[in-house]
Amino acid sequence: GESVGLHLPTLSVQEGDNSIINCAYSNSASDYFIWYKQESGKGPQFIIDIRSNMDKRQGQRVTVLLNKTVKHLSLQIAATQPGDSAVYFCAEKRTSYDKVIFGPGTSLSVIP
C-alpha cells in the first residue's frame, strides 16, 4: 500500500539555527511531493513542492531534497524563526492528477 511517514514527530531548534524535517515514503511510483505548514488553529499552507525528476528545489529560506533511491524527502529551513513554529506535513501524489496523501506531521518548536 501507500504510506508517507516522518522519522521524528517533534523537533525543537534554537532560533537562528537550521531545521531539517525528514519524511519517508513507501510508494516508489509517487511522482510529486509537497510540504505543507500548519500553524496552530489554521489550515495547512503550501510551502514548496518537488517532482520526482528533480532531487533538490529551493524556495525562500526553504529547500526540499528528494532521494528516490531510499524514498526519502526532507525540508530544510534556514535561519529558523519563531514564526516557523508549526506542524509540517509531507505529502505525495502518484501523479499530479492523483489525490494528495498526507504524512503524519512533525511539530517544529523554535526556542527563542
Place this chain on the structure above:
Amino acid sequence: DTAVSQTPKYLVTQMGNDKSIKCEQNLGHDTMYWYKQDSKKFLKIMFSYNNKELIINETVPNRFSPKSPDKAHLNLHINSLELGDSAVYFCASSQRWSDTQYFGPGTRLTVL
C-alpha cells in the same frame, strides 16, 4: 478578502444530531475538497468536487454527504453524528485537480 472560508469555526453537538458545515472559496477555482484531521493531526481526504461534479469519494460513511450548489461552494452535511466524528474538518480548493490546494481555517466538530 478570505480565500477559503468555512462556517462555523466551532461546532459542539450531541450524538445523533444532524449538522452541516459550509465552505466558500472566492478564488475562482474549479476543484474543492473536504479533509478530516483527527486528534493526532492526521489529515485524510474525504471528498473532492470538480466543476460541481463528485470525483473523489473515499471510504467515508454515507452519513456524510457533500453538496456543491455551485463551483464556489462545497458544503458537508453529516447525519446521525457519532463520537468518532469529532475532528477538525478542512475545506480546500485548487484551480484544477492537479494544482496546489488552498485550505480553509477548519471547523472543529465536537460530538458529545
